[in-house]
Amino acid sequence: MFDALFAALKHHRDRALLAAWVSTGARAAELLSGTESDADPGEQLITVVRKGTRESQALPASPDTFVWLRLYQEESFQAGVPRGRDKPLWMTLRRPWRPLNYHAARAMLMRAQSLLGSNWTLHDLRHTASYRMAQDPHLPLTHVQWVLGHAHLSTTQIYLAAGxxxxxxxxxxxxxxxxxxxxxxxxxxxxxxxxxxxxxxxxxx
Known part of the structure; x- marks a missing residue:
């Protein structure tokens, strides 16, 4: 279903967002609040501000996240989107340019699913990332806990349950x-x- 959802997206921005959510495990709002300086393609890291602690944390993202992010940025800069290290990383696709907010991102996801008959939520993408990480026998659960920002390991352990x-x-x-x-x-x-x-x-x- 995830592959079908990805194929249903129409814009590089949305592909970059989906890849980032599913690979970092960041909460939707955490990722959307980032600036251009928070994305580090060289190190393949995206820095977010954690919801609970309000601390900055650099999260590893998949290589394809940065491929789609680069395509999105080139496209948006050519269209006239303001650029700069302090500018929002995720912007609307049409003028007037505005930071992409949670409700707009949710609407984007719902539009992509309209033909699929699915009902994924933005938070489901975090669950998908969490489950994939927790099921990898080579990735210690404490690493997964750190990536997800869970205060207690018992919260992370729920993703070890059978599918x-x-x-x-x-x-x-x-x-x-x-x-x-x-x-x-x-x-x-x-x-x-x-x-x-x-x-x-x-x-x-």
Whole structure:
């Protein structure tokens, strides 16, 4: 679904934003408040101001984020968008030029999904990034905690839970094993009536 959503976007700015959200795990508002100086293509870092602590934190972003960001900046500068290290990193696509706000970014995402029949939210993109990081066996969970800005490791651990597909496949396998009778004891347990065990273990389903 993420690939389809990316393909539905029409502008380099929106592609850069989506790639940044899904690779950094930053909150939507944290990323939108950045300035041009907060993007460092050489180090592949984007600095955000954390919602809770109000501290600046440099977050690694994927290489394709900076490819789309460069394309967006070249396009916007040619159109006349003001440039400078203190200028907003994300701007509207039409005059009068204004910083892109949360509501406009949300509307952009909804428009891209109108033909897909999906209903992703901006916060879902952070969840996607979090889940991908947490599922990587080579990335310590404490690193993921730092990137996401979680105060407690227990908050980060929720992303270790099995995905929906895994749950469904696991339950299908469970029912398949039940159909072969693996859950039925070969010898009745002492003190239990056979008819009670028939009910308990599903004999005759």
């Amino acid at each position: 929906l597909d895994e749950v469904i496949e696991g339950l299908k396998a469970f029912h398949a094993r039940r159909a072969t009778g693996w859950a039925t004891p070969a010898v009745p347990a002492p003190g239990y009536k056979p008819e009670s065990l028939d009910v308990l273990f599903g004999r005759g389903w």
